[in-house]
Amino acid sequence: MNYQSTTIRNEDAPRIDGVPIGLDGEPVTKKSRSLWIWLGIAIILAGIIAAAYYFVTAGDGAATPAADRDDQAPSISVIAPGQATIEGTISATGTLAARRDVPVGVVGEGGRVVAVSVDQGQWVNAGQVLVSIDRSVQNQQARAQAAQIEVARSDAQLAQSNLDRALQLVERGFISKADVDRLTATRDSARARVGVAQAQLAELQARNARLNIVAPVSGLVLERNVEPGQTVSAGSPPLFRIARGGEMELLARVGESDLARLSTGVQASVVPAGTDKQFNGQIWQLAPTIDQQNRQGTARIALPYAAELRPGGFATASIKSGTIVAPMLPESAVQSDEDGSFVYIVGPEKKATRRAVTTGMVTNDGIAIVDGLDGTEQVVLRAGGFLTEGESISPQLVEQ
Numbered sequence: 001m002n003y004q005s006t007t008i009r010n011e012d013a014p015r016i017d018g019v020p021i022g023l024d025g026e027p028v029t030k031k032s033r034s035l036w037i038w039l040g041i042a043i044i045l046a047g048i049i050a051a052a053y054y055f056v057t058a059g060d061g062a063a064t065p066a067a068d069r070d071d072q073a074p075s076i077s078v079i080a081p082g083q084a085t086i087e088g089t090i091s092a093t094g095t096l097a098a099r100r101d102v103p104v105g106v107v108g109e110g111g112r113v114v115a116v117s118v119d120q121g122q123w124v125n126a127g128q129v130l131v132s133i134d135r136s137v138q139n140q141q142a143r144a145q146a147a148q149i150e151v152a153r154s155d156a157q158l159a160q161s162n163l164d165r166a167l168q169l170v171e172r173g174f175i176s177k178a179d180v181d182r183l184t185a186t187r188d189s190a191r192a193r194v195g196v197a198q199a200q201l202a203e204l205q206a207r208n209a210r211l212n213i214v215a216p217v218s219g220l221v222l223e224r225n226v227e228p229g230q231t232v233s234a235g236s237p238p239l240f241r242i243a244r245g246g247e248m249e250l251l252a253r254v255g256e257s258d259l260a261r262l263s264t265g266v267q268a269s270v271v272p273a274g275t276d277k278q279f280n281g282q283i284w285q286l287a288p289t290i291d292q293q294n295r296q297g298t299a300r301i302a303l304p305y306a307a308e309l310r311p312g313g314f315a316t317a318s319i320k321s322g323t324i325v326a327p328m329l330p331e332s333a334v335q336s337d338e339d340g341s342f343v344y345i346v347g348p349e350k351k352a353t354r355r356a357v358t359t360g361m362v363t364n365d366g367i368a369i370v371d372g373l374d375g376t377e378q379v380v381l382r383a384g385g386f387l388t389e390g391e392s393i394s395p396q397l398v399e400q
Contacts, residue, residue, distance in 0.1 A: 073392040078346055078378040080397065081327035086368045088321035088361045090261070092299065094252035096272065096313045098243035099284075099302055102217050104130065108210030110233035111135070113226055120224045123246070124215040130240060131213040131226055138211065142204045149197040156190035163187045213239060220246040222311060246305030250281070251298050252317045256290045259297040261321045268301045273314040279303050283319070326360060326368045327375040332382045334359065334367055343373070344380040344387050346395045352380065352387045 115132040118124055163183040169175045223241040226232065232239065250270050254262070266283045287298040301317055303309055335342055340356060347353030357372030373379070378395055380387065387393070 073350070073394045074383075075396050076352075076383050076387070076393045077381040077398045078395040079329075079333070079381050080376065080378055081329055081369075081373065082375040083325055084328040084368075085323055085325050086328060086361060086363060086365075087323050088261075089363065090254065090258045090319040090321045092252040092254045092258075092317045092319060094250050094298075094315060094317065096248060096250055096303075096309055096315055097311045098220075098222060098241075099247040099249040099300075100217075100244035101222070101311075102219065102242045102244050103238035104213065104216060104240040104242060105238045106213065106232045106234050106236050108133075108207060108234070110236065111211065111231065113228050113230045113232060116224070116226055116228055118221055118224070118240075120221045122221050124218065124221060124242065126215055126218045128215045129212045130215055131232075133211040133213070133232070135208050135211045138204065138208045142201060142208060145197065145201040145204050149194065149201060152190065152194040152197045156187065156194050159183070159187035159190040215240075215242060217242060217244045219244045220305065243305075243311070248303040248305060248309045248311065249284070250301040250303060250315050250317055252301055252319070253294075253296045254299050254319075256295050256297060258321070259286065259290075259299065262286060262299055262319065266320055268317050268319040270301060270303060270309075270315050270317045272308050272310070273316075275308050277308055279306055279309065324360065324368060324370070326370050327373045328363075328366045328368055329373075329379060330366045330381065333379050333384065334369075335384045343369075344384045345373075346378040346380075346393070350393055350395060352389065352391045352393050354389050 111133040113131055114134050116130070117132075118128075118130050124130065163180070163186075166175050166180050166183045170177070170180055219242045221240055222243050224239070225237060226239040250268075252268075262283060264283050264286065268281050268283060270279045270281055271277070272279075281301045281303040283299050284302040285300040287300075290297045299319065301319075309315075329343065333343055334357070335344075341359050342354050342356050344352045345355050355372055355377070357369050360368035360370040362368075378397065380393075381398060
């Protein structure tokens with residue numbers, strides 16, 4: 001079947017005096033064609049203006065979008081935080097050390113070590129012998145001095161006998177008073193020499209006793225730096241290091257702002273590296289200075305002895321820094337931007353209202369709000385990032 005096109009081309013259209021004739025019987029000119037084009041453009045612009053007017057009047061209240069109608073407001077979970085007592089915690093790290101690290105060195109003349117009776121990791125008592133040093137020469141010197149005491153005693157006895165005989169003869173007139181005085185002085189000098197000899201022997205014995213290096217305190221031996229056969233002297237490095245009483249401590253590094261919130265006696269929990277076991281202690285000293293490089297100070301946390309607490313090891317501490325009473329919110333409820341932290345609360349007519357807040361301590365239970373809320377408000381729990389100021393919502397209270 002053949003179809004004929006009904007489209008009339010300009011060159012096929014009827015013409016009068018060479019000018020094309022339109023369907024309405026009027027001549028088609030360039031001016032009339034332009035008129036039809038402008039007429040079409042005007043119709044399109046009129047439609048755009050009408051649509052724009054509709055949306056503008058809708059935004060001014062002429063019509064309410066479906067999202068803001070009360071019957072279609074989004075359901076939003078909200079909470080009433082109330083007031084909670086929040087216990088502050090400061091986390092810190094540091095190095096374990098002996099609370100009182102006592103170095104033990106040579107206090108006498110020194111010499112060759114003949115015996116070492118303890119090793120590191122052992123407990124010792126005050127006065128216990130740790131090292132014995134050869135004293136063969138010193139023993140001979142002590143024997144010689146003991147003999148000198150006997151000589152001095154003999155001289156003193158002889159002087160006393162001479163004085164006694166002279167006193168008997170003086171009554172008979174055979175010895176003058178001056179002779180008696182001279183014999184008395186001789187007797188006194190002999191007695192003094194006995195005292196000198198005894199003091200010299202005591203000195204030698206004390207020196208010999210110092211050849212035994214003893215523990216000055218009771219505690220745990222941390223280091224041993226001496227072996228039998230070694231020669232030691234008063235200038236030698238410490239032979240032992242002892243933790244007095246086995247007491248340990250953590251040198252916790254704390255920022256200067258947190259350090260100002262602490263005081264002696266505050267409780268702390270310490271977890272050494274490599275174990276999950278916690279040890280309870282308390283701050284017994286706070287550093288009086290701040291490191292200018294990292295703006296930190298040292299909180300010294302006293303700890304009882306435990307095998308897991310090894311000096312030089314790394315550990316973390318949780319230090320209690322006091323309590324406050326304030327609303328507590330989950331992290332999902334608190335938003336932030338360039339203006340600071342804020343939350344959305346349920347305002348009048350169930351509208352989302354922005355409220356600026358000041359956050360405080362961060363705990364496992366949430367964030368403390370120290371300013372901006374009194375706890376009676378209904379706070380948007382999770383959808384704050386999707387709300388806008390003044391948007392209608394359908395609050396659903398969630399029990400905490």
